[in-house]
Structure formats: structure tokens, C-alpha cells
Amino acid sequence: MAARVRAAEDDLLALSHRIHANPELAFEETLASGWVAEALSRGGLTVEHGCYDLPTAVRATAGSGPCHVVVCAEYDALPGMGHACGHNIIAAAAVGAGLGLAPVADDLGLTVTVLGTPAEEGGGGKVLMLDRGAFDEADAVLMVHPAAQEAASWRGSAVSVLDVTYRGRPAHAGAHPERGVNAADAMTIAQVAIGLLRQQTRDGDRVHGIITEGGAAANVIPDHTTGNWIVRSDSVAELASLKERVLACFEAGAVGSGCELTVEPTCPDYADVVHDEAIVALYRANAEALGRRFPAGGTLAGAATDLGNVSHRVPAIHPMLGLDCLPAVNHQPEFAAACVTPAADRAVLDGAIALAWTAADLGSGYSATRS
Known part of the structure; x- marks a missing residue:
């Protein structure tokens, strides 16, 4: 899986940078959702673009195993600040995880779904998709998010x-x-x-x-x-x-x-985030195997996400990929600039691989071989 992600490095980083250079607001992510759908389709997943009555939502699937893992992509930007929360990194990492998992999903006992979820920064795309059945068959929901510092879990309001x-x-x-x-x-x-x-x-x-x-x-x-x-x-x-x-x-x-x-x-209420600690432990071990390190304490306390609503219904994780960019933090112009640096590019690849390995851990056919 890691080898497949690394083989797609140029395309994944180009996707991250392209989304970053073309920020689109909630429910207007026409370019970004199209690029995500195209990348997943080229990777062999079966793709639906414009699903759940949302023109910029994406659903891509591979495999038919008994364990159904959903990986979430986000790609909306902030008004006046562009990608100051780094959703370009989230989108590219989710696509990378999908590309890594698609050819081996059945061998791992997995059904893999990559969901492109619009309007996290106000609009509640995941809440709407949750209400419309997007997560009904999921056994676990995974995603990563950039921040100034690494965190396996955090307190979401x-x-x-x-x-x-x-x-x-x-x-x-x-x-x-x-x-x-x-x-x-x-x-x-x-x-x-x-x-x-x-x-x-x-x-x-x-x-x-x-x-x-x-x-x-x-x-x-x-x-x-x-x-x-x-x-x-x-x-x-x-x-x-x-x-x-x-x-x-x-x-x-x-x-x-x-x-x-x-x-x-303005939009549906967001629930607090409930991290599944067993899946968090799997993710953390996988991220540490890639050389990522987790400082003591959480990060982004008081932040919120529409994944919170999903996490009350399905076991979920939402770890943070540290960009080592302090004093710049999320929702600052300096953080937007940090989201296309070498550290951000590494976060895309590490996030994709850690997500893929964690999904593999959850599959019934998982073996210890990671290549």
C-alpha cells in the first residue's frame, strides 16, 4: 500500500497544490471535487460525482469485503483566507489512501469508500450526507487534518x-x-x-x-x-x-x-467529536512507524467539525498531521502558506499511508506485510 501511495506522489502533491491555488467556498467546490473524482476514477475506484443531492459531493468505492471503511476528504476553503485550514492536504491524503487500498481491498476483507464531503467550514456537508445515508453501512470512518502540531485525538466542541x-x-x-x-x-x-x-x-x-x-x-x-x-x-x-x-x-x-x-x-449543529480509542491506537502506531511524533497534550481544543455528528453514529477518528509551523495556527494566512510547504507535502503522503494501514488493520484479511 505504501509503495502504491509513493508511486502516486507526484499526482497527489499536484492535487494538493492545485486545490490550494484554487480555493472554493462551501458547496461551491466544483473544481476540487471534480479533481478528486478524476483522481479516484483513474485509480480504479468506482466513482459517483454529485451524490446525496449535493453537486460537489463524491463517492468512490472499491472492494466488497465484510469490513466497510470510509475515508473522508474535505476541500472547501475559508472566506478571504483560502486554505487556511489545509483542506487541500485532507483531500490529497484521502485520495492517496483510496489509491493505496483499492487494488488490495478484497484481499484485506475490506469495502473501501472515499467520500468527498463539501462544506465543512460552515454548511455541514457531512451532517447532510449522514442524514441521507452516506454512512449507513460504515464500520469505521477515518480522516486526517493538518494542524500546527501532531495529535492522535483532540477535544472537538x-x-x-x-x-x-x-x-x-x-x-x-x-x-x-x-x-x-x-x-x-x-x-x-x-x-x-x-x-x-x-x-x-x-x-x-x-x-x-x-x-x-x-x-x-x-x-x-x-x-x-x-x-x-x-x-x-x-x-x-x-x-x-x-x-x-x-x-x-x-x-x-x-x-x-x-x-x-x-x-x-446558518447550518446544522455540529456535535462534539467522539474518537474511537481502539482505532486511534492503530492509527498512532502506524503514524509513528512513518516517523511522526506526538507531543504530550492535544491540539485545537475548542475547534469543531461536522465529523462530530458522524462520530456519534459510527466509530471514527480525526487525527491531526503536524506541519511544525508554530506560531502559525489554523485559520491564519500564515497557516495557509504552510499548507504547500515540504512539511505539508510530507503530511499528504504520511497521512495517506497511515490511513491505508489503519484501514488494513481493520480488515478481516489483514497481514503484517507493509510494502
Whole structure:
């Protein structure tokens, strides 16, 4: 398997760099999903592009063994930052694992599926695919993700993303401010309330947001403001209780200003990540056999992924491939630059091989030969 991945090195690294150079946002990953589908098809997998009612989802399969292992690829980018979370590496590593496993899947007792999953960075592609049956027959789900440091497992938060809208009444801000109902004031009241709430939240709780529309002119009382807010906690249950308190802060903004409030989910909620410790141990041994080293402690505590929802239904792992790029960390421009370095290219190949070996470990026909 390792030899097959290394034989495809030039193509895999070209795929990683091509995706990186052409960042596409959630559900718009037309180029990236097409390139992933083409690479898997050339590797002998049976490919469906545009599945589960998602035009940029990919499903590629090989083998018919009793153990069904799914490898997830991601390829969406961040607004304004490109691949500052390194999904180009995830996609190329998943393709590499598929290429390594496809010719020997039956010998290993495996059915292998590589799923191209859109819109992880807001959109919940895996949640939609989970609801539409993409993981129904899976025995295990594997993927890797780049980060500043290596980690076999990590604490992934449960997350809710909310679109918040206040509607008031416009007026001349100098001549007749008393005739206006200020929607910007409503958002300010909510922000102050959330800031005060933070003193009473749990250690793993996070509330953060941006104002996406705050008024059109300084001499007009704003009648319409919008924001996008994220609420995070350590578990689905804790998220529900925190979200209730945050919603009360938004309601305070409406009451205090006299505005009308609308709160709508931006995408499905993400559940916290549950790592299957037995599969984590297999992956870690395989990664260490490739020379990768795991520092003490986790990484990316407080981050979230739509794989969390999958991990509550199917045994799953989501290890981090360290790029040794500190102080640059995920969601920074410097991290985007780190995702096409020699360390990133090594992560693609090591990630592909470690995933393939781990899938082989899970197959009923696994032998100790790794070539």
C-alpha cells in the first residue's frame, strides 16, 4: 500500500497544490471535487460525482469485503483566507489512501469508500450526507487534518452557528432621531450581554460573532442589522443550555431597543467529536512507524467539525498531521502558506499511508506485510 501511495506522489502533491491555488467556498467546490473524482476514477475506484443531492459531493468505492471503511476528504476553503485550514492536504491524503487500498481491498476483507464531503467550514456537508445515508453501512470512518502540531485525538466542541437579524425603523439621525428604532443599538445591547455572560460560562464554552451589516450611513438611524454568531460547548447537552442563555442575550437586544428579532441556524449543529480509542491506537502506531511524533497534550481544543455528528453514529477518528509551523495556527494566512510547504507535502503522503494501514488493520484479511 505504501509503495502504491509513493508511486502516486507526484499526482497527489499536484492535487494538493492545485486545490490550494484554487480555493472554493462551501458547496461551491466544483473544481476540487471534480479533481478528486478524476483522481479516484483513474485509480480504479468506482466513482459517483454529485451524490446525496449535493453537486460537489463524491463517492468512490472499491472492494466488497465484510469490513466497510470510509475515508473522508474535505476541500472547501475559508472566506478571504483560502486554505487556511489545509483542506487541500485532507483531500490529497484521502485520495492517496483510496489509491493505496483499492487494488488490495478484497484481499484485506475490506469495502473501501472515499467520500468527498463539501462544506465543512460552515454548511455541514457531512451532517447532510449522514442524514441521507452516506454512512449507513460504515464500520469505521477515518480522516486526517493538518494542524500546527501532531495529535492522535483532540477535544472537538459541539457548535451552533446562528444568523441574527434586528429590524427597526430609519430616521434622520440629526434632525429626528426620536422617530427611529435603532437596530445597531439592538446588536450592541446583545454584544454587551454576551460579554457579561462569559464570566458565568464553563471553561469549554465559547461565544463569538461578527456584524455582517450594521447600517448604511452615519446620518441615518440603522433599521436593519445582521450578525453571524457561533456558540460552542464541550457536548451537545452543554451546547443546548449555553445556546438558551445566548438567545436570551439576543432577546435582550430586541427588548431594550424596541426592534424585531429573528434568529435562524446558518447550518446544522455540529456535535462534539467522539474518537474511537481502539482505532486511534492503530492509527498512532502506524503514524509513528512513518516517523511522526506526538507531543504530550492535544491540539485545537475548542475547534469543531461536522465529523462530530458522524462520530456519534459510527466509530471514527480525526487525527491531526503536524506541519511544525508554530506560531502559525489554523485559520491564519500564515497557516495557509504552510499548507504547500515540504512539511505539508510530507503530511499528504504520511497521512495517506497511515490511513491505508489503519484501514488494513481493520480488515478481516489483514497481514503484517507493509510494502
